[in-house]
Amino acid sequence: MNRNKQTEFLGVIITIVILILLIFLSNVQVDKLSYLESVVNTVVTPVQRFFTDIKNKIQGNQAYFADMEALKAENEELKRTNSELETQLRELEVIKADNATLQEYMNLTQKYAEYQTIPAYVINKDVSNYSSNLIINVGTNDGVQTNMTVIADKGLVGHIISVTEKTAKVQVIIDAASTVSAKITTTDESIICKGTLENNQILRASYIPTGAELIQGDNVSTSGLGGIYPQGIHIGTIKEIITTSNIIDRYAIIEPAVDFSKVSNVLVVKNQ
Amino acid sequence: MKKIGIGILFFIIFFIIYFLEANIFPFLTINGVLPNLFIIFILFIGLFANTAYGVFFGAICGLILDLIYGKSIGISAVMFCIVGYLGSYFDKNFSKENKITIILMVVGSTIIFEAGYYLLSSIIIDFKLEWLAFFKILIVEVVYNVLLSIILYPIIQKAGYSVDRIFKKNNVLTRYF
Numbered sequence: 001m002n003r004n005k006q007t008e009f010l011g012v013i014i015t016i017v018i019l020i021l022l023i024f025l026s027n028v029q030v031d032k033l034s035y036l037e038s039v040v041n042t043v044v045t046p047v048q049r050f051f052t053d054i055k056n057k058i059q060g061n062q063a064y065f066a067d068m069e070a071l072k073a074e075n076e077e078l079k080r081t082n083s084e085l086e087t088q089l090r091e092l093e094v095i096k097a098d099n100a101t102l103q104e105y106m107n108l109t110q111k112y113a114e115y116q117t118i119p120a121y122v123i124n125k126d127v128s129n130y131s132s133n134l135i136i137n138v139g140t141n142d143g144v145q146t147n148m149t150v151i152a153d154k155g156l157v158g159h160i161i162s163v164t165e166k167t168a169k170v171q172v173i174i175d176a177a178s179t180v181s182a183k184i185t186t187t188d189e190s191i192i193c194k195g196t197l198e199n200n201q202i203l204r205a206s207y208i209p210t211g212a213e214l215i216q217g218d219n220v221s222t223s224g225l226g227g228i229y230p231q232g233i234h235i236g237t238i239k240e241i242i243t244t245s246n247i248i249d250r251y252a253i254i255e256p257a258v259d260f261s262k263v264s265n266v267l268v269v270k271n272q
Numbered sequence: 273m274k275k276i277g278i279g280i281l282f283f284i285i286f287f288i289i290y291f292l293e294a295n296i297f298p299f300l301t302i303n304g305v306l307p308n309l310f311i312i313f314i315l316f317i318g319l320f321a322n323t324a325y326g327v328f329f330g331a332i333c334g335l336i337l338d339l340i341y342g343k344s345i346g347i348s349a350v351m352f353c354i355v356g357y358l359g360s361y362f363d364k365n366f367s368k369e370n371k372i373t374i375i376l377m378v379v380g381s382t383i384i385f386e387a388g389y390y391l392l393s394s395i396i397i398d399f400k401l402e403w404l405a406f407f408k409i410l411i412v413e414v415v416y417n418v419l420l421s422i423i424l425y426p427i428i429q430k431a432g433y434s435v436d437r438i439f440k441k442n443n444v445l446t447r448y449f
Contacts, residue, residue, distance in 0.1 A: 126341045127293040129305050129409050130390055133341055161343060169341070177343060177399040198405035200304075 104265050107153055115230070116270040117151075118142050122263060123167070131177065132200055134158070134170040136266060144168050147228050149269040155234035155257035156180070156222060157266050168268070173235065174200050174260050182235055183223040187212060190223050193235060193254055201261075203236065203254040210248060214241050220254055230269065274438050279325070282317060286333050289313055305409055307416040308382065310337070312424070314352050315381050318359015319368060320432040321439050326356030347392045354388065355381045368432065371425055378421045382414050 105119050120142075124135035138144050140163055150157040150170050158172040173180050174195040182205070183190045189212040193203045208214065218238045224231030236256040243250045289309045297306050310333060318326025334349030342348060362377050387410070394401050421428070 124294060124340070125298065127290075127297075127306060127308075127337075128341065128389075129308075129413055130386075130393070130406070131341070131343065133343065135340070171343065176402070177393070177397045194400075196405065197402045197409070 101265060104153055105267075115267075117267040118144060118270060119265070119267055120150075120168075121265050130197060132172055132175050132195075132260065133161070134172055134263070134266075136168050136170055136268070137166070138268060139164050139166040139168055141165050142268075143270060144268050149229050149233070150266050151233060151269060152258045152263055152266050154259075155236065156229065157258055157260075157263060159228050160268065170266075172260055173203060174256060180229060180235065181223045181226040182220050184212070184214065184238070185219045185221050186215070187218075190225070191220070191252070193220065201255070202239065203256055205238070205252040205254050208250055208252065214238060214252055216241065278321070278435060278438060279329075282325075282329055285313065286310075286329075286336075290337075302416050303412050305412040305416065307420050308385070308413060309417075309420065310352070311355055311382050311385050312378055312417060312421055312428075314355045315359045315362075315377060316428060316432065318356040318361075319363050319377070320435040323357060323360035325439075326359045327353050328356075330354070330356030343393070344396050347389060347396065350392065351385050351388045355385050358384065371422070374425065374428065375418055375421055378417050379414055382417045383410065386410050386413065 118138055120136040120138040122134050123137045126133045134157075136150070144160060144163050146160050146163055148160045150159060156173055158170045158175070158178065160168045161171045162169045171178055172195070173193065176195050176197040178195045180193040180203075181190065182193045189209050191205045191212075192207045193205050196202060196204050205220070216238055220235045220238060222229040222231060222233045222235060234257055236254045236258075238252050239255040240253040241250070242252065293306065293309060297309075314326065314330045314333060317329050330352035331349050334347075334352035335345070337348050338345045358381050359377075362373075366373050366377070368374065390401075390406055393399075
């Protein structure tokens with residue numbers, strides 16, 4: 001009985017204390033207790049995060065299974081659209097390439113407007129290591145004849161050495177058997193440009209007049225002498241001048257403007 | 273009859289080699305140098321068929337190549353004739369059983385063909401000879417041809433003996449004794 005009364009009394013006191021604490025705490029401003037909060041957070045957060053992660057995962061999985069069908073359908077749809085777009089892209093690329101080719105032709109014709117020209121492209125290249133003739137896709141049917149000059153957008157390519165009904169053989173200027181009469185545009189000095197076997201990216205200019213002053217980077221164009229090439233077609237630039245002990249023997253290396261390994265669109269000059 | 277069939281087959285092989293040379297090998301050059309499969313092919317005809325076939329196919333194939341690419345007609349026709357004759361000459365004097373002899377034959381005929389071709393065209397078209405540059409290209413070409421003939425040796429051997437059986441029915445055994 002007594003004992004019961006004691007515990008009842010204790011219970012009342014504890015309740016009062018808790019109430020007082022509650023009143024006290026609820027009236028204290030929270031920011032003053034932030035250190036406590038941070039302590040609690042430090043303890044709780046990792047555990048909480050762990051559980052939240054698990055929860056999210058489970059929920060996510062449920063969503064995954066639920067969305068599977070929808071996603072499959074969507075994927076199909078996207079794939080279809082993608083293939084359609086790719087087809088369109090390919091078509092566009094073809095159109096783009098066509099456009100570039102046509103534009104190149106137009107630039108060519110504009111650049112050499114004073115010449116009547118026949119557009120052509122290279123269909124074959126020599127399989128020998130010692131000559132570099134080209135075969136182009138125009139022939140007598142298009143009005144091509146032997147000894148006509150062939151040019152590309154950047155400069156001289158060569159001349160036609162033989163022609164059939166639908167094709168023509170072009171001897172390019174870098175061929176070891178080719179010789180072009182040329183002049184340096186700045187000084188009007190005439191030189192002879194020959195192809196070399198050693199390197200089929202360069203021309204070798206010889207018979208340089210002894211009084212001539214050559215400068216690296218000078219432009220070289222056809223002189224019109226010799227009867228095949230008309231005057232004033234750009235050949236290339238002087239890359240290097242090699243002086244020998246005798247000034248008569250000196251020669252220059254000329255870098256042709258046309259890249260002969262990649263030449264594909266050319267023009268045949270009709271009138272001389 | 274069989275010989276005519278083989279002749280037609282040779283023409284088909286020639287055009288296959290031509291398309292390989294014109295379209296595939298430009299992407300597989302060694303230091304910018306193409307191999308010359310035609311030499312191996314004509315040598316093969318001279319070696320395993322007979323002299324007439326070697327010279328005839330040499331002339332025809334050379335003429336076709338001259339018409340397609342050449343600056344003047346006939347130079348490679350003459351040189352391929354010589355290669356075809358060389359093939360039959362090698363056949364009479366050397367054994368074909370050995371890989372090494374076949375390789376040496378390829379080396380010899382490549383050098384003879386290219387040197388003759390270069391010299392003849394320099395005489396006919398009239399340009400300055402550049403021997404050093406020529407030898408540089410020639411060495412690479414010989415190496416390339418040798419590599420190709422090593423790769424093609426099993427085919428050469430197999431096809432060669434089936435051609436050989438048709439052309440030299442009786443004297444295959446007696447030749448060596």
